[in-house]
Amino acid sequence: MMEHKGYLGKVEFDDEAALFHGEVVNTRDVITFQGQSVAELKKAFRDSVDDYLAFCAERGEEPDKPYSGQFVARVSPELHRRASLAAQVAGKSLNAWVAEQLQSAVGMTKPAVQRATAAKGNGQGKSPKKRTTRVRSRRR
Numbered sequence: 238m239m240e241h242k243g244y245l246g247k248v249e250f251d252d253e254a255a256l257f258h259g260e261v262v263n264t265r266d267v268i269t270f271q272g273q274s275v276a277e278l279k280k281a282f283r284d285s286v287d288d289y290l291a292f293c294a295e296r297g298e299e300p301d302k303p304y305s306g307q308f309v310a311r312v313s314p315e316l317h318r319r320a321s322l323a324a325q326v327a328g329k330s331l332n333a334w335v336a337e338q339l340q341s342a343v344g345m346t347k348p349a350v351q352r353a354t355a356a357k358g359n360g361q362g363k364s365p366k367k368r369t370t371r372v373r374s375r376r377r
Contacts, residue, residue: 239282242290243303246270246282261286263303310335 239246239259248259257278261268270285272278293300312320324334 239279241283241286244268244286245303246286248278261289264301266301 239248243263244261245263246259247262248257250257256271256273257275258271259269259278259282266289268285268289270278270281272281290300320335321331324331327334329337
């Protein structure tokens, strides 16, 4: 994983084309990048994120921020009851208990992932907007 301004890039290598290519994974907008060397790939990643942010600014739109830290999980009433009881027994709020369980389940060990989950996001209550941007940056 690569990180720039809170955005995380996932990279793959295309052996046939002898090319690294990647995509920013923690936003609904599609931001891609590629390079033939590691140095070129890193620069392309940073440039793509910066281009995306500049493009949004030019259009007067808010860029899609890396995750806000809030989501809705639909579970059965029985699971909801049992999770609430487990949180009470642990002396925690349901939100704190669920966050602790999720952290344990996903093995939060990589610094870039930790920074990304701590990054500020203000997407609360907003429905996704459709955008038309360059190939590097389009709404998923």
